[in-house]
Amino acid sequence: MSTKLQLFTGLWLAGVVVTAKPVWAIPMVSQLGTPTTTVKELVSQAATPQSLIIINRVQANPTDKGVELILQTTAGEQLQITDRRAENSFIADIPNAQLRLANGDDFRFSSQNPVQGITEITVTNFDAKTIRVTIAGAASIPIVELLDSPQEGLIFSIAGAVASTPSLQPQAEDPQREIQAEQPSTQGDQPIELVVTGQQDSYSVQNAATATRTDTPLRDIPQSIQVIPRQVIEDQRATQLNEALRNVSGVQPSNSAGRTRDRFVIRGFDDFNSVIRDGFKENTSAYRETANIERIEVLKGPASVLFGQLEPGGVINIITKQPQAEPFLTMGLEAGSYGFFRPTVDFNSPLNDSKTLRLRVNASVEVSESFRDFDKETSRFFIAPVLAWDIGDRTNLVFDLEYLKDSRPFDRGLVALGDRVADIPFNRILGEPFDSKEVEDLRIGTRLEHGFNDNWKLRSALRIVSTQTSSFVTEPDSLDEATGLLSRGFGVDRPTPDETYAFQTDLIGKFKTGAIEHELVIGFDFNRQTNFVDDRRSAPAPAIDIFNPVYLTAKPNIESDPFRGLFAADNIGIYIQDQIKLAENLKLLIGGRYDFAEQSFLSIVDGVKFFDISDQAFSPRIGIVYQPITPLSIYTSYSRSFAQNFGIQRDNSRIEPERGTQYEVGVRGEFLDGKLITSLAGYQITKTNVATPDPADLNFSIPVGEVRSRGIEFDIAGELAKGWNIIASYAYTDAKITEDNTDINGNRVNRVPENSASIWTTYELQSGALQGLGMGAGLFFVGERQGDLSNSFTVPGYTRTDAALFYRRDNWNLGLNFKNIFDVNYIESTTSRTSIDAGIPFTVIGSLSVKF
Structure with missing residues (x-):
């Protein structure tokens, strides 16, 4: 038969x-x-x-x-x-x-x-x-x-x-x-x-777009890339981006600007622009919202070939949720320690019978109190509608909008005393109870894709971002270690507009030259950012005793001369990339980009132009992947990055842009029929042309600085057995200042632990009366770090333990998450000796969601 x-x-x-x-x-x-x-x-x-x-x-x-x-x-x-x-x-x-x-x-x-x-x-x-x-x-x-x-x-x-x-x-x-x-x-x-x-709860993702601007299997990418799927975000109740990125090797939180925004160190390099959204670089002064994140793709190493000027550590690409053909409504509620309360809605529906017009709306509201003194409240409102329209068989158009209003306390955290963090309570604030920051973000975008035929298509996207920021803050200055008095200053920033206009267009084609297959990307992008600084005022603030603080009872009225200025940055890039299949088990990736970048800052009060710089740079990338057997990929690659330099030499000439160069080798494996994905990478990144003080005249700079980062990274994600998921990582990072004409030469790069690791695993019962019941547990280890570039104080390492219990049945999902179970005191990140972020104490979050 x-x-x-x-x-x-x-x-x-x-x-x-x-x-x-x-x-x-x-x-x-x-x-x-x-x-x-x-x-x-x-x-x-x-x-x-x-x-x-x-x-x-x-x-x-x-x-x-x-x-x-x-x-x-x-x-x-x-x-x-x-x-x-x-x-x-x-x-x-x-x-x-x-x-x-x-x-x-x-x-x-x-x-x-x-x-x-x-x-x-x-x-x-x-x-x-x-x-x-x-x-x-x-x-x-x-x-x-x-x-x-x-x-x-x-x-x-x-x-x-x-x-x-x-x-x-x-x-x-x-x-x-x-x-x-x-x-x-x-x-x-x-x-x-x-x-x-069903594999909807799997931790393994086999394709990504950040590395190539095309949907490419990870196994064919000659550069380290890790993906955090939506399921990990939900299982860990990651309401902030830094909580999700704990799962990725070589990524650490950086300067949070008083606990008000996202910023990260990747492979030892700190970059405010390292977080992008749907392929667009963006400038935001608030924490990103996770309610509408579909997945997070982290590309390690220089990414200038596709995204322009960046630090050489890498990029974090947030991929947002998109409309689907089948209707659903998911309603969720999270509540927990410190007054945390967060309802969410995910609504999706086709708008016509043919399902060519589809709408999806994600929204969330959050209120919470800080674990720091005075229980200062945070409030957020977020909504993100997306409309997709299939105009024809080969043409589709997407409109999207995001609105976020965020109000939260401004808190620079703890201070260093001697060569370590001061021994004061981790919940003590050294600012004032009225310190706060408000951000209002509006993003409007459109994406159009048209296929000329089966092999060639054109893709264009436009993004407009408008941000209004206002704040009243108490900034720490310096600590008198003999008396414990911390000098401070007040700063007031009235609502200031920050606008970004970005455009991308790509021509993508597939063709053959003999038996060799090509996928070609030719692209152009433009980004213009303006920031109007209006009525920024400052004034001295009374010093505070870090051991016995006394706070003001009312917000002072600051009267000083305002500072007004206009910052503008224009970037234009032209790039080309070819993914070449030389054989079924041998792939070549080659590409290059040419950038034109300008930045200026003009004082509106007196007309003084503080700087006006213009640069051009070429950034190449080449990599090769060999697959001796189907589930195993061995790769090597070379890539470069660039970032503009603001240093001026004694002859008043500009210093050329900083350049990052990476050499990387790695192995990526797919096991258990692709359900478990592992990667092992070794790399060296060298950033050169860094401006350092000129010994002959400290008012000028010379381009002799160099920073080098070497490391080994291991990541694993996927399903070990039916219902048993895991995501884990380890990173060894040796990041040092290898050339400098000051006393920091040879120092370790601050915020970067030499060793860090994480593991998170969940198991869900697959049958029986308790089917759908599950549990999760995780360990997050960060080794000892230097607190500043001078290496004047050391931040101790820590291990944080998290856990979860959940029950999933039909369309219901009930969960209980425990963060920092053993209530370990730990330092999240540092900015300087007087700006040290403490990590969260023991926290419990309960969650309930239902899908209709």
Whole structure:
């Protein structure tokens, strides 16, 4: 007796149906059942795997709806399908199988343009034990829904299509599905059992867009990149970006500007612009909101080739949620220690019957009190509507908006005394109770993508950001260590507008030169940022005793001359990149970018121009990936970065931009059928042309400074077994100032621990009366760090322990998270001897969500 695995490719807006069933009962589309609503409805009978499956016949038969693709094999074998969709293609891998066709072509079956909307169907031996089936859509990737028919078994049905989205946006949110079909050990004409396991809660992500501006498998990228999926953010209740990034090697929090914004050190280099959103660099003075984050992609090493001037450590790309074809409403509530209260809403709905117009809205409100003295309140409101419109088969348009209003206490934290952090309570503030900062952010964007044909498309995006910031703060100055008195000053910043206008356009094409495949990206981007500083005032503040503080009872009225000025920065970049497939297991990535950058600051009060600089720079990248076996990639790469320099030499000439150069080698592995992804990387980054004081005249600079960072990083993420997820990391970072003509020469870079590590794992019961009950636990270790560039004080290392309990059943999710269980006193980050951020104490957060 024989069975056939069919992939029925039908067209409901370029739809696809995949079905596994006995060979003698091939269904038509009209015979298919209705969509199932639960995974349990898909189970029919049981079986066990035996040996390698041989596919000896492949047919593509036209039907009234599309085309049937039939793969013929013998009965009694294990069938397993893993969805590996990418861009416009539905891709299914069948492990434990081999293609041996009777026509003499043992390795490939192909059908070109079998039906309108499908450009090609291929069946190939991906490796010695895996068959890959690829169904390429003309302009869209299908949305897969599960169908169940009593006669035909399980069916993957594509009842609609999602138009191609910009590559820096997430693809369809439908979970990865795995289908297993096993034959009972007893003989007879019994139907095949099909077990479906959803992967929506998996920690492994196999594709990313940040490294190449195209949706590229991680295994093909010759540079270290880690992805934090939405599930990790939810499992850890990460309401701030720095909580999620604890899971990534080589990333540490940096200067938080008095606990009011995100900033990070990556591979030893600190950069305010290292956080980007959907591929756009952005300047914000507030903590990013996590409610609408789909995933976070962290690209290590120089990224100037695609994003312009940056520090050489890397970039953190926030990928936001996008509208989906199927309607849903998710309502959540989080509440916990220190008055924390945070309701959230995630609403998604198609706006017409054809689902070509779709809307998604994420919103959150947060109120909380600080663990620091005086229980000062934080309040946030966030809303992010996104509208997607499939204008045609090859054209789609997305409009998005984000609005955030954030009000929170300004708090510079603790101070150093001698060579360590002062021994004072971790909740003591050294500012004033009325210190605060308010930020109002508005982002408006649009993205347009048009496919000229199956191989070439144009993608353009526009982003406008407007930020209003106001604050009243008490800034620490210096500490008299003999008396314990901390001198301070007041600062008032009236509402000041900060605006950014950014535009990107890419031409992306696929072509061949002989047997060599290319994916070419040619792009242009423009970014203009203006910041109008209006009525910024300062005045002396009374000193405070750090051991016995006495605070003011009222906010003073500061009367001083205002400072007004206009900062402007313009950046234009032109870049080209080619991803070259020299062979199935050998890939080359090569690219370069040329930047034109200008910055200026003009005083509006007296017309003095503080600086006006203009630079040009070329940033290359080249890397190669070799895959000796399918799940293993070995790579090496070379890349450069640039950042403008503000130093002036004695002859009044400008110092050329700082340049970062990285050499990296690494190994990336995919195990357990791609459910577990590991990476190991070694690198050296050298930043040169750093401005240092001129010994002959300290009013000027010379370009002799150099910073070097060497390190080894290990990351692992994915599913160890059914229901058991893990994400872990380790980083060894040796970051030093290797050349400087001052006394900091040879010092370690501040905020950078030599050793850091993390592990977070969850397990969820898969069956029985307690099915859906789970628990999680995590350890986050950060080693000893230097508190400033002078290495004048040391910040001790720490290990923080977190845990979670949760219960998931049907559309309900109930959770309890415990952060810093052992209430360890630890330092999050430092800015200077008088600005040291203490970490959170023991905290409990309860959560409840329901999806309709």
